[in-house]
Amino acid sequence: MGHPISCSGTRWWAAVAPNEDYMPEDIASLIDTIISTGETLAEEVEVFIAGGESVSAELKRTKIGIAAGSYAVGLGIRTIDHGHIGASGTSDPSAWRKCLDAAISSGTLATPQEWGGLPLSSVREQPLLSFDPEVWVKAEIAEAAIYQMLTGAEEYPVNVTSGSADISTGYLSLANSHGVRYSTKKSSFSVSLEAISDQSTGYEFDQSVRMSVDPVNVGKMAAFFAHHGRSGEDIPTGDYSLVLSPMAFAQLLGSVFVPAVNGRSVHAGRSKLANSLGEVVADTSISIFDDPFRNYGPGSTCWDAEGVPTRRIDIVRDGVLTEFLYDLKTGYRYGKSSTGSALRSGYGGSPGIGYHNLVFDGPRSGIRDEPAIYVHDVVGAHTANPMSGDFSVEISNPSWIENGDFGKPVRKAMYAGNVFDLLKNIEGLGHGERVIGSMVLPEVRLSGQRIIGV
Amino acid sequence: MMMSGGIRYYDVRHVTGQTTHIDIDNSVIESAGTSFFSTAVLRVLGPSGWGILTIDNYTSPRGKEFDSLLESAASLARITTEPVNLADAPHGVLPVPAMREDPREVSLEEKTGVLGEIESAARLPGIVNSRATYIERAEQVSFIDSSANEYSFEICRSGFNIMAVASREGMVQMGYERLHSIHGLNIRHQQELGRLAGVRALSLLDAKTAAGGTMDAILDPELAGVFAHEAVGHASEGDLVHEGNSVLSGKIGERIGNSLITIVDDPSLQEFGFDPVDAEGVKVGRTKIIDQGIVGAYLHNRETLASVGNGVPGHARAMPGEAPLVRMSNTFIEEGDSSLDEMLEGIHNGIILYGSRGGQVDPGRGVFQFNAEYGFIIEHGEKKGMVRDVSLSGEILSTLHSIEMCGKERKMSQGYCGKGGQSVPVSDGAPYIMLRNAVVGGSGTE
Numbered sequence: 059m060g061h062p063i064s065c066s067g068t069r070w071w072a073a074v075a076p077n078e079d080y081m082p083e084d085i086a087s088l089i090d091t092i093i094s095t096g097e098t099l100a101e102e103v104e105v106f107i108a109g110g111e112s113v114s115a116e117l118k119r120t121k122i123g124i125a126a127g128s129y130a131v132g133l134g135i136r137t138i139d140h141g142h143i144g145a146s147g148t149s150d151p152s153a154w155r156k157c158l159d160a161a162i163s164s165g166t167l168a169t170p171q172e173w174g175g176l177p178l179s180s181v182r183e184q185p186l187l188s189f190d191p192e193v194w195v196k197a198e199i200a201e202a203a204i205y206q207m208l209t210g211a212e213e214y215p216v217n218v219t220s221g222s223a224d225i226s227t228g229y230l231s232l233a234n235s236h237g238v239r240y241s242t243k244k245s246s247f248s249v250s251l252e253a254i255s256d257q258s259t260g261y262e263f264d265q266s267v268r269m270s271v272d273p274v275n276v277g278k279m280a281a282f283f284a285h286h287g288r289s290g291e292d293i294p295t296g297d298y299s300l301v302l303s304p305m306a307f308a309q310l311l312g313s314v315f316v317p318a319v320n321g322r323s324v325h326a327g328r329s330k331l332a333n334s335l336g337e338v339v340a341d342t343s344i345s346i347f348d349d350p351f352r353n354y355g356p357g358s359t360c361w362d363a364e365g366v367p368t369r370r371i372d373i374v375r376d377g378v379l380t381e382f383l384y385d386l387k388t389g390y391r392y393g394k395s396s397t398g399s400a401l402r403s404g405y406g407g408s409p410g411i412g413y414h415n416l417v418f419d420g421p422r423s424g425i426r427d428e429p430a431i432y433v434h435d436v437v438g439a440h441t442a443n444p445m446s447g448d449f450s451v452e453i454s455n456p457s458w459i460e461n462g463d464f465g466k467p468v469r470k471a472m473y474a475g476n477v478f479d480l481l482k483n484i485e486g487l488g489h490g491e492r493v494i495g496s497m498v499l500p501e502v503r504l505s506g507q508r509i510i511g512v
Numbered sequence: 513m514m515m516s517g518g519i520r521y522y523d524v525r526h527v528t529g530q531t532t533h534i535d536i537d538n539s540v541i542e543s544a545g546t547s548f549f550s551t552a553v554l555r556v557l558g559p560s561g562w563g564i565l566t567i568d569n570y571t572s573p574r575g576k577e578f579d580s581l582l583e584s585a586a587s588l589a590r591i592t593t594e595p596v597n598l599a600d601a602p603h604g605v606l607p608v609p610a611m612r613e614d615p616r617e618v619s620l621e622e623k624t625g626v627l628g629e630i631e632s633a634a635r636l637p638g639i640v641n642s643r644a645t646y647i648e649r650a651e652q653v654s655f656i657d658s659s660a661n662e663y664s665f666e667i668c669r670s671g672f673n674i675m676a677v678a679s680r681e682g683m684v685q686m687g688y689e690r691l692h693s694i695h696g697l698n699i700r701h702q703q704e705l706g707r708l709a710g711v712r713a714l715s716l717l718d719a720k721t722a723a724g725g726t727m728d729a730i731l732d733p734e735l736a737g738v739f740a741h742e743a744v745g746h747a748s749e750g751d752l753v754h755e756g757n758s759v760l761s762g763k764i765g766e767r768i769g770n771s772l773i774t775i776v777d778d779p780s781l782q783e784f785g786f787d788p789v790d791a792e793g794v795k796v797g798r799t800k801i802i803d804q805g806i807v808g809a810y811l812h813n814r815e816t817l818a819s820v821g822n823g824v825p826g827h828a829r830a831m832p833g834e835a836p837l838v839r840m841s842n843t844f845i846e847e848g849d850s851s852l853d854e855m856l857e858g859i860h861n862g863i864i865l866y867g868s869r870g871g872q873v874d875p876g877r878g879v880f881q882f883n884a885e886y887g888f889i890i891e892h893g894e895k896k897g898m899v900r901d902v903s904l905s906g907e908i909l910s911t912l913h914s915i916e917m918c919g920k921e922r923k924m925s926q927g928y929c930g931k932g933g934q935s936v937p938v939s940d941g942a943p944y945i946m947l948r949n950a951v952v953g954g955s956g957t958e
Contacts, residue, residue, distance in 0.1 A: 113588070118755055121561075121594035126835065127584070128566035147547040150569040157548065164545025167624055201591040219757035219876060252876075254757060259876040287877075295725055326538055327640035328677050330684045406531065406547030438872040441883030443901050445677060445684040448721065450903035450953030452881040454874060470879060472905050474724050474955040508955045510724035 089233045092135065092154050096235065099162050100137035100144075102176050103235045104364070107133050107151065108405060110228025110244075115200040117221035117251070120208055125197050130228070132405030135161045141170035143387065147406030172390045177365045179237040186243055187351060187358030190268040193245035195225050203273040207251045210277025214253075214285035216260070221251035221280075223273070238365040246356065249273045251280040258287030258467075260455065261435065265493060267354040283434055283455045290456070290469035293511040299430040300473070300509075301459060301488070302502045308494035309439035310449065311418070314477035315346075317444045319373050320411045321384040321399075325392045330447060330478060334379045340481040342377035343420040349498075350398065350414035357414035357496035361398070364409055368398035371413075385411050418487075418499040425486040425503035426462045433473065442477065450474035450510075472510040480504055515658065517586045518559040521598060523657035525791060526552035526570050527832035532615075534624050534646040536631045544624050551833035556585035561592030564835045599818035601825040604795035605663045606780060606788040611696030615648045615670045618697055623648075626699045627672060633706030634676040634687075638714050641677040644706070646670070646699060647692075651832065661793045669784065669937055671926065672699050674706045678713035685719075685900065687712025688867075688885065692784050692926040692937070716886060719898040722954030728862035728890075729904065729950040730855050733923035735868045735884050737940030739904075740775050740845045741929070742871040742880040747908050748777075748801045748809075749838040750816030750823055752875050759878035759908050763807045764822040769912025772848050775802040777811055779826065779841035783939040784926035791828040791836035799824040805912065813838050831934045840929060845942035848918025855917050855946040862890040863952060865902055870927070878908040881953075903953040914950065919943030 089105050096103030109131040116124040134147040135157050144165025148157040203223035211218050224246070231241045249271050250263035260283030264271040302310075323329040331339060340346070350368035352358050362368055364386050372380050384392075385400035388411065401412035426432075434455035442449035456468035488501030515522075528550040535542040552570030556563045563585035573581070615623065623646060631644035648670035656662045671692025678685050687709040691698055731739055744760075752758040760768075779787045779796040790796055792814055800808040810816070810823030816838055817825045828836035856864070864887055871882025883903045888895040906914075924941035 115591060118594050118751075122592045123561040123594035123596060124564060124835070125562070125588040125591050126564035126566070127588055128568075128833075130566070130568045132568065143543070144545060145543065146545055149549045149551060153548065160546050160548075163620070164543065167541060167544040167620055169541040197588050197591050217756055219755040252757065254876045257759060257877050259757070259874055322537075326643070327679060328643075328684075328686075330682070333682075406549075407533065407545070408543055437874055437879065437905075438870075438881035438883060438903060441869045441871065441881070441903060443686070443869075445686045446901065448901035448955070450724070450881075450883070450901065450955070452872075452874075452879055452905045452953075454877075470905075470907070472724065472881070472903070472951060472953040474903070474953045476955065508724060510951060510953050512726075512951065 085231055088151060088154065089231065092158060093233060093235050096135070096137055096158055100139035100165065102138040104136040104176055105233045106402060106405060108228060108230045110226055111195050112224065112226035113195050113197050113200055114222055114224040115197065115204050117204055117218065120218050122201065122204055133157060134402065134405040136408060137161045137165050138173060138176065139165060141173045142166060143168050143171060143408065145408045171387055174390050176234045176236055177238065179239065181240060181361045181367050184240065184242060184360050187353060188267050188356060189243040189245045190354065192269050193225060193227055193247055195227055200225055203249050206273035207249060207277035210274035211251060211253055211281040213278045214281040216253040216255040216281045216284040219252045219254050223249045232361065232363070232365055234365055240361050240365060242359060247271050249276050251277050253280045253284040255284045256288050258284050260284030260287065265356065267356055286457060286464055287455050287467045290467035292469050293471060293509065295511045296509060297506045298509045299503065299505045300433055300507045301425055301430045302433045302504065303435065304492040304494050304499040304501060306433045306436045307499055307502050308497045309436055310442065310477050311497065313439045313442040314444050314447045316413065319382050321382045321388045321394065322411055324382050325388065328445065330445060331379060337379055338377045339379045340374050340377045341484040344374060344377050344481070344484055345372070345419045346374040347372045347417050348413045348415065349417050352415045355415035356493060359414060363400040363402040366396045366398040366400065368414060371397050371399070383411050383413065385409060414496065416497045418497070420487045422489045422500065423486045424462065425488045425501060426459050429458060429460050430503060431468060431509065432457045432459045432464065436473065447476045447478040449477065470512055474508045474510060517583060519556050519582060519586050521557040521658050522555060522582060523655065523792065524552055524554050525830065526572065526654050527651050529649065529651040532620065532648040534627050536628055537643045538641055539632065541624060544620055549832060553830065553833060553835055554581055554585050555835060556582055556589055557596060557598065558586050558589030558592065561589060561594045561596045563587065563589030566833050568833065596815055597818040598814040599825065601794040601814050601817065603661050603793050604789065605665060606796065608665055608667050608788050609695060609782050611668065613697040615668060615697040616650060623699065630672065630674050630699065630702050630706040633703035634674055634710040636707065636710040636714065638678055639676050639710050640679045642675070642710065644672060644674045646672045655793050657793055663789055663793060665788050667694060669694055670697060674709045676710040676713040678717050680717050683717055685713050685716035687716065690926065694782065694784060694786050715898060716900050719886060719900040721956035722863065722887070722899040722902045722952060723956040724952055724954040726949050726951055728859045729947045729952065730864040731945050731947065732866040733942050733944060734925040735865050736845060736942030736945045737925055738868045738871050738882045740942055741840060741843050741940045742873045742882050743906060743908055743911050744775050744801055745777065745840045745843045746873045747875040748811050750810045750812040750820050751838045753810050754816050754820050757876040759875065760807055765806060767806050768909055769802060769805040770915050771805040772918050773802055773805050773912050773915055774800060774846040776800050776846060777827070777840050777843045781842040783842040783924050785841035785938040787829060787841060790826045791830040794826045794828065796826040797824065802912065811838055811840065829936050831936060834934045837932050837934060839931065839936055840938055842924065842939045844922060844924065844940065845918065845945065847920055847922050847943050850917035850919055852919060852944050855944060856890060857893045858946065859890045859893060863887050863899065864890055864895060879905065880908065881905045899954070905951050905953060914948045915945050916948055917946040919945065
């Protein structure tokens, strides 16, 4: 329910922090203490510590109304004893004993699992793939980015309504009772702007692990979409060719496709793709893979949230479904190997299954050359049915594109379809790509898509 | 009052607490446990705007240590340029209603057992997966500001979700029920909701995809509540109005709907969105957003009341560790005097829709979308075949005119609302309502 336009996941991951020595000695010794105490209570112990620092500036129309900073810290503990997995977390690492006890008692209740052990220490090289030391958590840098966006937005006669610039750095440490002692750092810089002209709104954003975001262009594009959408015309209900922006496509994939390739959903009977391994599930030109080693990828890492070494996972190769994603627990239960796909969304509880950098790829062409309706963003993707894949959403900034460029805007249009079906109906991928969250995708062209006009 | 460093005002909202969850998936207890948190937000109003610090594991320091936090926040505020002012508002705290059965006093083991009964009730023949989750969150909130306002309270929210999945010949469908409460443990004797989720998933296997287009629609109380939330609630939030990002901006006193429509937000109501006091220490109460079809008031915090006016403060809400935003709480359409039979009789060709997985709105453009879990085609006043996955979209400024009938009995449903990266507990509700010429999204063609 709601208005998740600007949702950015939990603050925890946004607020991953700085620190010159990213495994400070006090953290290392705290980890050793927790593990040695935990080993007297359970066969295996896993400790996760993360902390970070962030700063942000928020626009209210054309003035900065809020400057915010945060210091985050958290400790997660998991214990495994005869297949009983327990977990707990706390924002107060000095209260680790209470957290350890909560993990142990949580484990006594959980149904015992088939369990083959936490991993041994095996990752030798640990390059910082998702960190740039040039990212400084300074309010003045966020401030400068805000003014650059405003400059970009001046390109069109619109009113800026809101915007923000966020900078964060952080550290993560993972350790277990088999000798794993991994640490890494993360950094992130993101900017976004919203503008309006009459009743036409425009939104654009950019994000990077580095300082390489382009605030001027973000301002310009948000203003362009607000300006361009005025005086749109209604279109009749019918089937149309569409070009989905990376932002629109990422939302539909994230709501339906991603949960359907999660190994736990697959084996629990919650995935439409459960029996489709080896079958064509997308146009045969399409490949979808998780690339954890992408340089400066927002989700890049050499080890997953359980310390399993990560690897490239070819989920769909040339249109054929080849692999699902597993963590240790799901892997052990169903006789599969972990694919290094354990992820934590915070310090509490157990890790879940997810992707590091989900890349959508295939041959590129000039997909804007023939007329189509361009879909900049969608309203309501989270209401898609994750089981059946059916969705009906409102299109943001619908507009005709002709001869590679934006033509007449469309006033209002709903788009109804099915994510599993549309993957098979992809006609082409555009040149270039964008990073949206931890997905990397191009524009996508589809034909025969149902639009409900007015 | 002016403090050192150009600080005009400050407040600290510190929340400590614990979250307990249980996850039972196909009769396996996947996890059951408790985590702990403590986090505070310090807000300082400098010469222009806000400097805000979020501090995990806050220790409530005094003296010099606190002054240095104030200075850090004031230093952030130096880059702000917007002249922020705070309107005066009445302070005060309501009592938190006593719980019938405090979930914290029931052992995790017992709660897991009771939840398991709901989960197994969903496992009807033909159901391939059933999953029940329980969530319990207890918060101790303390607030202090530079004007010597101080309050503290404790609230515990708990509840469960049950999902059943049915599968046949490559078709996968789900049924979903949920119940959340501020009144104490609510998972006992709820097997019927588990069974309902199972029945729904199975019957959806035979439902058709709705044909998209414009048609008359009846919304059940849950869906009509989401409609009120998306179609009107967000656009009435004072921060969006202030930014010029709401089509309701400048519309106070204007008629935007049929006179039988009154829409209210009320954080003092003892429903899931209840707050005993808002996140700025302001007294909470009832706000009539739409009064008999006329835009009556915006929802405000102290800042937006000062900058926008025409509304009521006490609507600032925040997740632990986040700065307050203007938010809805318990939002609902008031009862009318029509019966469901009268609504059905008035429809020649249309649709009746039930349940919701939520919705979303672009308040500046004035366009919203929300989704129904299932529905039935209406032909000549009678319910016919079942349809699945139907969404509706509409335009804020015209949609309320299309409501022709409101039912007699209002029902509230619980959920969470996301805005600005924050998710807060809310309830939405309405009686049955009937809309003429609703835009229904479906990919079917018949």
